[in-house]
Amino acid sequence: MMLILSLLISMTTIASAPRHWNSALEIVDRHEFYLDGEAIVKPKDAWQVLFSVVYPDGQLNLQKDCVLFRVPGATTGELKIKKTDKNHDCEDFLFIPGDQTWVGIKALDFSTKNKIIVLNQTLEKYQSETWKVSLHDEVERPKPTMYMSSADYKAPKIILLAASDKLDLTTPAQGMLKNGQICHEVSDDCHLSKTSQCQNCPEGWYEVPTGCPIGPKYCGIQQCGKKNQPACRRGIKYQRDSEKKYECRGDNSFAYCSAGLKIQCEGAQAFCR
Amino acid sequence: MAQKFQDKLIPSEKLFTQVITSALPEVLKLWEQGDRFIGKEGTKCPLEIDFEKKVGRSYYQCQPHLWQCYWQGSVMQNPLIKIDIFGQTFHVEAKASFPAISAYSEESRFYQMINRPGSGINLNYGYVVELIVREIPGLSQSMILADTCRDTYLPQRIYAYGKPKQRTDEGFIWDNFDRHLFLDKFYVTHQQVNEWRVLTGALDKLTLDRKLWPEPSLLNLEDQIKYCAFFGKRVLEAKLFDAATMSPSDTKNPMPEKVLHPQTPWQRDLSKSFLGMARINPDYQLSPLDCQLAQVQGCAQNKFFTTDSATWMGFNYGLGYYPESLINEVEPSKNLKLSSKFLPASSEWHELGVRSNWKGQQGIDDLPPIAFRCYEEVSL
Numbered sequence: 001m002m003l004i005l006s007l008l009i010s011m012t013t014i015a016s017a018p019r020h021w022n023s024a025l026e027i028v029d030r031h032e033f034y035l036d037g038e039a040i041v042k043p044k045d046a047w048q049v050l051f052s053v054v055y056p057d058g059q060l061n062l063q064k065d066c067v068l069f070r071v072p073g074a075t076t077g078e079l080k081i082k083k084t085d086k087n088h089d090c091e092d093f094l095f096i097p098g099d100q101t102w103v104g105i106k107a108l109d110f111s112t113k114n115k116i117i118v119l120n121q122t123l124e125k126y127q128s129e130t131w132k133v134s135l136h137d138e139v140e141r142p143k144p145t146m147y148m149s150s151a152d153y154k155a156p157k158i159i160l161l162a163a164s165d166k167l168d169l170t171t172p173a174q175g176m177l178k179n180g181q182i183c184h185e186v187s188d189d190c191h192l193s194k195t196s197q198c199q200n201c202p203e204g205w206y207e208v209p210t211g212c213p214i215g216p217k218y219c220g221i222q223q224c225g226k227k228n229q230p231a232c233r234r235g236i237k238y239q240r241d242s243e244k245k246y247e248c249r250g251d252n253s254f255a256y257c258s259a260g261l262k263i264q265c266e267g268a269q270a271f272c273r
Numbered sequence: 274m275a276q277k278f279q280d281k282l283i284p285s286e287k288l289f290t291q292v293i294t295s296a297l298p299e300v301l302k303l304w305e306q307g308d309r310f311i312g313k314e315g316t317k318c319p320l321e322i323d324f325e326k327k328v329g330r331s332y333y334q335c336q337p338h339l340w341q342c343y344w345q346g347s348v349m350q351n352p353l354i355k356i357d358i359f360g361q362t363f364h365v366e367a368k369a370s371f372p373a374i375s376a377y378s379e380e381s382r383f384y385q386m387i388n389r390p391g392s393g394i395n396l397n398y399g400y401v402v403e404l405i406v407r408e409i410p411g412l413s414q415s416m417i418l419a420d421t422c423r424d425t426y427l428p429q430r431i432y433a434y435g436k437p438k439q440r441t442d443e444g445f446i447w448d449n450f451d452r453h454l455f456l457d458k459f460y461v462t463h464q465q466v467n468e469w470r471v472l473t474g475a476l477d478k479l480t481l482d483r484k485l486w487p488e489p490s491l492l493n494l495e496d497q498i499k500y501c502a503f504f505g506k507r508v509l510e511a512k513l514f515d516a517a518t519m520s521p522s523d524t525k526n527p528m529p530e531k532v533l534h535p536q537t538p539w540q541r542d543l544s545k546s547f548l549g550m551a552r553i554n555p556d557y558q559l560s561p562l563d564c565q566l567a568q569v570q571g572c573a574q575n576k577f578f579t580t581d582s583a584t585w586m587g588f589n590y591g592l593g594y595y596p597e598s599l600i601n602e603v604e605p606s607k608n609l610k611l612s613s614k615f616l617p618a619s620s621e622w623h624e625l626g627v628r629s630n631w632k633g634q635q636g637i638d639d640l641p642p643i644a645f646r647c648y649e650e651v652s653l
Contacts, residue, residue: 016286016287019286019287019289019290022290022293022294025393025394054393056392056393056394059392060387060389060392060393060394060417061392061393062392062393062394086393134294144426144453145426146426146428146586146587147425147426147586147587148425148426148455149420149421149422149423149424149425149426149455150423150424150426150453150455150649150651151396151399151419151420151421151423152419152421153426153453153455153651154395154396154651155394155395155396155419156419157301157305157418157419157421158297158300158301158416158417158418158419159394159396159399159416159417159419160293160414160415160416161401161414161415161416161417166415167385167387167401167415169387169389172391173389173390173391173392174391174392175391175392175393176390176391177391183652184652196652196653198652199390199395199397199505199651199652200390200391201390201505202390202391203502203503203505204501204502204505204506204507205650205652213450213451214451214653217652221498221502221507222507224602225602225603225605226602226605232602233452234447234448235431235447235448235449235450236448236450237431237448237450237528238431238446238447238448240431240528240530256447256602256603257602258602258603258604258605259603259604259605
């Protein structure tokens, strides 16, 4: 049995992408001009960011591997990987040594479609190497449907953690917000300025209705409808009148307060007094 | 240091990754459908979990104590996941690499519960486990298993709240368009509250009687709110309870002209149900089917985690079972669904939208024990 296993291991291709890439949640920073599977020939002798791979580390914070390539020209090409946090710009590492570097590359092409990273290299003496990684965890938020659970909606059922990191939850997560902090900004004219960060609230979040389809949200425990608290959201479609315009100082039937309290406006936001 | 490609290659890592990836569907099956792995003889891990007839199979799904029991070898003798790949069989096992919870047992754990808001993984909580492949020593893979069994989606549509004064009234209606609401299917249990206690270090407050673990936790309102908030959730609201239990007449039309207020989850008109019959006939004999729809006083057995009472969107215990704490921002004093197994079938509290009041403290005002559950709104 061990002989078969040894043969099996020797049969597998000897080039491997970093093992923790199979924990990847997403691929970002993909080079906008290089086509899938097409050899990279320009600009010669210049460093380019090909793509980066986002994955959770041992503290469950998101890290990314920037994958950079110096296009062959006067000398052969060079590939490097630089680990950084998810929000760092990979362009900053163009002229900084990578954490891992491979030299002697005569040609390289890559693709990132269908949740699979493929990176083909032709080396000196015309040997070829291929990295192929299926992204098990890549996030594709589904459309919520009947009987779906919140966990199924928010994340993959199983999230693989980077192999090199041991679980370490002794320090607070990097992105944690504080109660009272805004976690989803919405302007008075209903424009969503950023994506929601409310998943980073320590004790959930609450919304302050404004008559927009979605109101601004803040970290903290919801107490809507009570005296001096935000009004509760009632919706803008239950009246079945798509022409109707809602705003706090006009038609405020998009919100409600507990029995005995009335809606009072603070700017566009509805509160109960 | 720069290197040629071949210098840095560890083929067993690639094989390991392939084996683990192939094992994931089976890992997920063991996690989400753990009940299917329990044979006729049940489980043999009294410190973790008991297999009891009065507890429905849903309790054993996404159940960390069953995961512990399984990998300790107390569900089957040689726990492993067999993977055939490249004509070779590999054996995947979980590793007991997490600290013991001494209040439960001195055994190292095969999982560790985590609560990590602010990390990038977009899960309020989950269970970290570590897998190894017997034939490829020296490598392991940690992963988070999500609790995909707990709650159920409330579809976006117009809903009714409460019991209107006149049956022809539409009463208070509202809608949840552009909102993603997920409601707990069952009451929060002692076992779930124990997890909260472990994560917050309140080990002195653990419920150690394993037989009580599947039963509803009886926290005071203040702790109910804290419990739900800890997991990024909220205590269930009265209008959401109504939305989950008042079956729409046409589930395909989210904006009907008229929104109905059914009196029971399974029949619009209560007078045609066994509860209506019991009101007019003091000698009414409860049938087993009645007790599946709503466990009321006189039902033979206390069952937990039954799905017999599931409503149109997969929510359980619409009427009967336990009194349930509800946050009510429309009429704050009506914060208790009193319909329960503590009241006879003839009680007028057994009707959707009919609610009583509690002050938030268990064991006062002559009220029976009060259960609760949470819901989660996922920010878009």
